[in-house]
Amino acid sequence: MLKIAYHPIYTHPLPERHRFPMIKYELLPKQLLHEGTCIEENFFTPQIPDIAPILAVHTQSYYKSLRELSLDAKSVRKIGFPLSKELVDREVIIADGTIKASEYALKYGIAMNIAGGTHHAYTNRGEAFCLLNDQAIGARHLLRQGLAKKILIIDLDVHQGNGTAEIFKDQNTVFTFSMHGANNYPFKKEKSNLDIELANHTEDQEYLNILKETLPRLVKDQKPDFIYYLSGVDVLGTDKLGKLGCTIAGCEERDRFVLQTAKDQNIPIMCSMGGGYSPDIKIIIDAHANTFRLAQDIFF
Numbered sequence: 001m002l003k004i005a006y007h008p009i010y011t012h013p014l015p016e017r018h019r020f021p022m023i024k025y026e027l028l029p030k031q032l033l034h035e036g037t038c039i040e041e042n043f044f045t046p047q048i049p050d051i052a053p054i055l056a057v058h059t060q061s062y063y064k065s066l067r068e069l070s071l072d073a074k075s076v077r078k079i080g081f082p083l084s085k086e087l088v089d090r091e092v093i094i095a096d097g098t099i100k101a102s103e104y105a106l107k108y109g110i111a112m113n114i115a116g117g118t119h120h121a122y123t124n125r126g127e128a129f130c131l132l133n134d135q136a137i138g139a140r141h142l143l144r145q146g147l148a149k150k151i152l153i154i155d156l157d158v159h160q161g162n163g164t165a166e167i168f169k170d171q172n173t174v175f176t177f178s179m180h181g182a183n184n185y186p187f188k189k190e191k192s193n194l195d196i197e198l199a200n201h202t203e204d205q206e207y208l209n210i211l212k213e214t215l216p217r218l219v220k221d222q223k224p225d226f227i228y229y230l231s232g233v234d235v236l237g238t239d240k241l242g243k244l245g246c247t248i249a250g251c252e253e254r255d256r257f258v259l260q261t262a263k264d265q266n267i268p269i270m271c272s273m274g275g276g277y278s279p280d281i282k283i284i285i286d287a288h289a290n291t292f293r294l295a296q297d298i299f300f
């Protein structure tokens with residue numbers, strides 16, 4: 001059974017100018033149900049989790065300043081959203097979705113979160129709409145519980161997973177792999193275990209050649225017993241922020257290759273959605289829905 005984390009707070013209302021990127025979290029489950037890719041039983045509702053898994057990644061003082069809404073104005077500006085209790089709850093619930101989906105992935109081979117992929121959140125600060133790093137929290141949770149020994153994070157969002165790289169720097173239990181636009185945010189990048197930078201307008205064939213050359217080698221060398229996949233669809237040529245030139249079909253083939261690799265190697269995989277900023281919401285939903293359609297096709 002494909003288990004997918006979803007909570008109505010994912011679409012938490014924000015001021016008008018922030019609303020657009022949130023709509024997809026409401027539309028995506030609707031689309032998956034409407035087309036028959038999923039039934040209600042596929043979805044589960046994450047909650048506000050224990051504080052321990054969060055504090056295993058983020059510093060107490062940073063988390064406290066989020067919870068007490070006492071983060072300084074400059075740090076709030078870096079996050080980009082006005083800080084509110086609902087926003088912090090939302091982020092904490094997303095992290096719980098990723099924790100629980102990680103456990104479901106151990107049981108069923110794969111599990112997903114309708115949101116998440118908040119890879120710009122560092123140990124002690126947030127930026128670019130990311131407050132807490134959901135996949136880092138999930139990964140630490142699995143390691144601490146003895147449920148995984150070596151984790152591979154495959155971050156194919158068009159933006160570098162700078163927070164994830166910082167959180168796991170100098171730690172050999174988590175291998176961070178980020179493939180991203182060279183000339184895109186963050187302009188000062190962190191060092192992942194493997195970074196592959198892509199030129200502007202990189203198209204499907206080149207993109208997929210690089211991925212298909214790299215991923216099997218990484219899996220062979222690192223021998224992960226768990227994979228996190230950040231499947232941002234801001235690699236599309238239509239994306240407002242992406243600067244790459246991938247098509248929907250190319251993005252789908254990317255997802256297919258990642259999921260099939262995990263399935264073939266018998267490595268549980270947890271998938272968070274990440275970014276997607278095409279002006280036409282239908283394109284964003286279709287590209288994200290493909291990841292779920294493929295999960296059902298390949299695993300169930």
Ligand SMILES: [Zn+2]
Pocket residue numbers: 157158159232234274275276
């Ligand atoms: Zn992104």
